Amino acid sequence: MIEIKNIRKSFGHRTVLKGISAEFKDGITNLVIGGSGSGKTTLLKCMVGLHEPNSGSVFYDERNFTSMNFEARTHVRTEIGMLFQGSALFDSMNVEENIMFPLNMFTELSFKEKRDRVNFCLERVNLAGNNQLLVSELSGGMKKRVGIARAIAMNPKYLFCDEPNSGLDPKTAIVIDELIQEITEEYRTTTIVVTHDMNSVMGIGENIIFLHQGTKWWEGSNKEITTTDNKELNEFVFASKFMKKLQK
Amino acid sequence: MIFYPLGKYILLLKAVFRKPEKWSLYRKEIFHEMNYMGVGSLGIICIISIFLGAVTTVQTAFQLVSDLVPKSVIGGIVRDSSILELSPTISAIVLAGKIGSSVASQIGTMRVTEQIDALEIMGINSPGYLILPKIIGAITMIPLLVIISIALSIVGGYLAGTASGAVTPQSFIEGLTSDFIPFTFTVSMVKSVIFAFIITSVAAYQGFYTHGGALEVGQSSTKAVVISCIMILFADYIVAQLLL
Numbered sequence: 308m309i310e311i312k313n314i315r316k317s318f319g320h321r322t323v324l325k326g327i328s329a330e331f332k333d334g335i336t337n338l339v340i341g342g343s344g345s346g347k348t349t350l351l352k353c354m355v356g357l358h359e360p361n362s363g364s365v366f367y368d369e370r371n372f373t374s375m376n377f378e379a380r381t382h383v384r385t386e387i388g389m390l391f392q393g394s395a396l397f398d399s400m401n402v403e404e405n406i407m408f409p410l411n412m413f414t415e416l417s418f419k420e421k422r423d424r425v426n427f428c429l430e431r432v433n434l435a436g437n438n439q440l441l442v443s444e445l446s447g448g449m450k451k452r453v454g455i456a457r458a459i460a461m462n463p464k465y466l467f468c469d470e471p472n473s474g475l476d477p478k479t480a481i482v483i484d485e486l487i488q489e490i491t492e493e494y495r496t497t498t499i500v501v502t503h504d505m506n507s508v509m510g511i512g513e514n515i516i517f518l519h520q521g522t523k524w525w526e527g528s529n530k531e532i533t534t535t536d537n538k539e540l541n542e543f544v545f546a547s548k549f550m551k552k553l554q555k
Numbered sequence: 556m557i558f559y560p561l562g563k564y565i566l567l568l569k570a571v572f573r574k575p576e577k578w579s580l581y582r583k584e585i586f587h588e589m590n591y592m593g594v595g596s597l598g599i600i601c602i603i604s605i606f607l608g609a610v611t612t613v614q615t616a617f618q619l620v621s622d623l624v625p626k627s628v629i630g631g632i633v634r635d636s637s638i639l640e641l642s643p644t645i646s647a648i649v650l651a652g653k654i655g656s657s658v659a660s661q662i663g664t665m666r667v668t669e670q671i672d673a674l675e676i677m678g679i680n681s682p683g684y685l686i687l688p689k690i691i692g693a694i695t696m697i698p699l700l701v702i703i704s705i706a707l708s709i710v711g712g713y714l715a716g717t718a719s720g721a722v723t724p725q726s727f728i729e730g731l732t733s734d735f736i737p738f739t740f741t742v743s744m745v746k747s748v749i750f751a752f753i754i755t756s757v758a759a760y761q762g763f764y765t766h767g768g769a770l771e772v773g774q775s776s777t778k779a780v781v782i783s784c785i786m787i788l789f790a791d792y793i794v795a796q797l798l799l
Binding site (some may be wrong): 357384385387393411413461 | 573576577580668669670672673675676677678679680
């Protein structure tokens, strides 16, 4: 479980996060949603330590990540997998080298064991046999799937996904969403997905946090989100004509 | 105004020299960088060095109008100016353009495409993994390139001098081999190590703190070359003042 307490973050005079507290349970897909500029990605980066919050704390299974030194954070980070918005694959390496990279760095496994793990991860994301492809040869959806394979290579306890569907066609986006949910349930990871994609919200949003102007505005599930009377959330959820029709 | 980037630069270097997670992976990267920086820069260093020596010979001969000064002086001037100044400094400035821009744009691109964030999320000390191999690669290979440059500069001077008739082969070699002070070579090597450190660390700093997109990567690359060149000339003066 990950718990955040009163996270505040400012960039110069601009306050992006205004004291956010939340709990993210393991084994379910936690979604952080909100409009552009609402602070979703900043919150995610504060949680994984890419940004230092001005105040507040992040707890990974009751371990205070915010107050840890570099070495202690390194230990926690080996338990974290992250899928980036642009996949962030190392473009100087092929698919196999990308997935094997954390294994090379942090394990003493033999090459065969590492290759077996790579093949397992690739099979898990339906990309078996694509080991030698270069990053530049992959489509957007394949990059996301390799990103997931790299994120799960070290058997993470915590999985973070920053807009996993951005730039993907609806069909591929659903495949990625389902993959994230399957991995979450299978390995009981604490999964946090930052998104503004309504298909993801309705499809995999077991626990949803809605951010508005840097504050936690609403929390609930995908079953509750369509029936809430929260004005700002309704404006976000039913922004498209299609959703408006659905609402009527 | 200068203290903020200077402080960031020092903190980055502190992170660069943190204990590596796994030496075997760093070693692989170091050899890769040594090959890229050393072997990859050999061609351009050879070409500029031959011309540096040739131009020094021709221009020195042009200025030697007095019959009281023997022509053998040309050999000595080419030797000393190649060892002390031309080979280390001009090579460093050329390498700042070649290696510095490459390092800044490589690391800058990794920054804007979140590859550095990905390294950090994995628990890897990204400054160490990305920058340390480049610094070690440069401070081992650039002095070797400077040695090659010195040799080729003298060869270039000899060829230009004898081909143009500015100096006879015997006079050139006589000047080349007389009154040699070995300490000048030590100064040259000290300079090349310092220049190598400046080229890679300044470029890495510019790349590492790139924000934005392709435009900013280009700007970082340009800034890396400009600042490196200024720092090289500044360090050149300091070393000359301290050691000579």
